[in-house]
Amino acid sequence: MKGLNKILVSKAELQHRVKELGAEISLDYHGQELVLIGILKGGAVFMADLMREITLPIGIDYMSVSSYGNSSTSSGAIVIKKDIDTDIRGKHILIVEDMIDTGLTLQHLQKHLLTRDALSVKICTILNKPSRRLVDIKIDYEGIEIPDEFVVGYGLDYAEQYRHLPDVWIVDTLELGIH
Ligand SMILES: O=P(O)(O)OC[C@H]1O[C@H](OP(=O)(O)OP(=O)(O)O)[C@H](O)[C@@H]1O
Numbered sequence: 308m309k310g311l312n313k314i315l316v317s318k319a320e321l322q323h324r325v326k327e328l329g330a331e332i333s334l335d336y337h338g339q340e341l342v343l344i345g346i347l348k349g350g351a352v353f354m355a356d357l358m359r360e361i362t363l364p365i366g367i368d369y370m371s372v373s374s375y376g377n378s379s380t381s382s383g384a385i386v387i388k389k390d391i392d393t394d395i396r397g398k399h400i401l402i403v404e405d406m407i408d409t410g411l412t413l414q415h416l417q418k419h420l421l422t423r424d425a426l427s428v429k430i431c432t433i434l435n436k437p438s439r440r441l442v443d444i445k446i447d448y449e450g451i452e453i454p455d456e457f458v459v460g461y462g463l464d465y466a467e468q469y470r471h472l473p474d475v476w477i478v479d480t481l482e483l484g485i486h
């Protein structure tokens with residue numbers, strides 16, 4: 308496809324790491340009431356794979372949020388476009404994301420969910436791009452660290468395209484005229 312010339316993380320690598328994360332989460336939350344919250348749209352693909360690698364009884368739900376995405380407004384709240392309908396009081400929450408980049412989305416969301424009296428709110432992401440971080444955020448379960456490249460596939464989009472690709476590809480931003 309135009310602008311997609313290089314796979315950064317293969318389907319096989321993703322599958323392998325998702326299995327490991329599922330096993331780790333299953334051990335850590337044994338005997339506890341856990342709800343996974345997948346963040347739409349990007350997180351949907353990872354969420355579907357991860358939940359099937361967890362061997363505990365869990366609840367699942369989804370949210371769609373947007374953050375005011377630059378540092379000058381980083382103190383602003385997130386806008387919730389679609390909320391969960393699960394009552395999370397007294398439950399352990401694991402937010403499931405495809406990517407942590409600046410960290411703004413997750414920082415706001417984690418704080419927000421804690422105000423709803425969850426017992427704990429932790430973060431799981433399949434991809435982490437620490438080079439672009441603007442806020443200090445603790446990632447409890449990290450899949451794969453990637454360099455500062457714009458990537459698509461496995462849920463991630465460019466202009467709403469390419470989310471369905473099973474591998475994670477580097478976008479040649481020059482070739483696509485993105486700056
Ligand atoms: O760490 P940040 O800089 O906040 O960026 C990460 C967020 O950006 C992407 O979502 P996006 O807002 O593009 O929504 P989408 O999942 O619908 O594509 C990604 O899925 C994360 O949610």
Ligand code: HPA
Binds near residue numbers: 458
């Ligand atoms: O590399 C990326 N690709 C797609 N969406 C994103 N949102 C933050 N980083 C990225």
Ligand SMILES: [Mg+2]
Binds near residue numbers: 464
């Ligand atoms: Mg996006």
